[in-house]
Amino acid sequence: MRALCFALLLLAGCAPAAEGARGGIVSLNPCADQLLVALVPPDKIAAISHYSQAPGATSLPLAVARRFRATAGTAEEVIALAPDLVLATSFTPPATRAAFARAGLRTLYLGSPTTIAASQAQVVEVATAVGAEARGSALNRRIDAAVAAQRADQAGVPALLYISGNLANGGGTLLTQLMALTGFRNAAVDHGLTVTGTLPVETLLARPPAVILSPDAGGRTAALRRRLLARTGARVREVAFPRALINCGGPTIPAALARLRAIRAQVAA
Incomplete structure (x- = not known):
């Protein structure tokens, strides 16, 4: 876990985007937040979800999450940032989806994987969307290696x-x-x-x-x-x-x- 935190700190080694910055990627979900930090340079991340800056909801080290701007996920906030891509969830309310569509925002709605294979497929999906296929493949290789290292007994x-x-x-x-x-x-x-x-x-x-x-x-x-x-x-x-x-x-x-x-x-x- 310590090695993961250190790697994420290195990836997030820049200040949050300036207040007037536009473009980049906005994430509205803590799981998408951690994927972004693992896959793209910090200057490509316009904002992450406020959940990642809360100790009880984040999957990122708080020191990493707090280097980025965060939003509450409202359509108005996101549209004002004029992002190149929005990572939202399959649970996004219809009204918010409609607002994003009217604003012409490119939006990727992510589900909640219930298996390792589904999670790896989501890594590929996000990596492709953000132009980070090589990093996505490297992440999935690390997951494969971690799975292969397990030797569980059958009874459990x-x-x-x-x-x-x-x-x-x-x-x-x-x-x-x-x-x-x-x-x-x-x-x-x-x-x-x-x-x-x-x-x-x-x-x-x-x-x-x-x-x-x-x-x-x-x-x-x-x-x-x-x-x-x-x-x-x-x-x-x-x-x-x-x-x-x-x-x-x-x-x-x-x-x-x-x-x-x-x-x-x-x-x-």
Whole structure:
């Protein structure tokens, strides 16, 4: 993770665009933000999303994200920047899409990949759109190497990955695939949870996992969960999993795999 942060700092080694600057690329999504930082020189980035400058939402080191101008993602803000390209999401409201279309903005609407292959396809899609095919290919090679380095056992240790509070990662997600590759079985699937959803502590007590992965070890919900599990005598190991590794794929995948594999080795020991 430290190496990733250092590389991103090097890529972002210039000041934010001047207030009057026009053109460049505007991103409205934190996952697109990190892709841009990995793929293009900083002077091509007109603005990133405000999410990347918030500790609970970013997949970039905050020191990197805060070097760029950020927008709240309103159509008025984006149109005023007159960007060459807008990276938005498939969840962009119809009214905002229509405003971008009326303004003649070239816009790429990105989905939320649920597999490594889909994430790599998105890397290619964005790299092609921004003219950074070589960097996109290099990034996908790093992802391939990180995946190839995994040697998961078939059974898998049952684990729950909480995103925030009682919100857990369910089946059919990129995180679930990463967990499987590193020797974990997503226990949320046992409770019928798909994608993401709430998994109350009462449900958890009925069938505790071997491991809980959480970015909120110091949070009130995590503390309550910990106390209640302790009363049952359940042997559940709680390990920190950084929030920055939860939100996105792409450049995050190698770092997330490395952290999960380290946790798996810790559990085995």
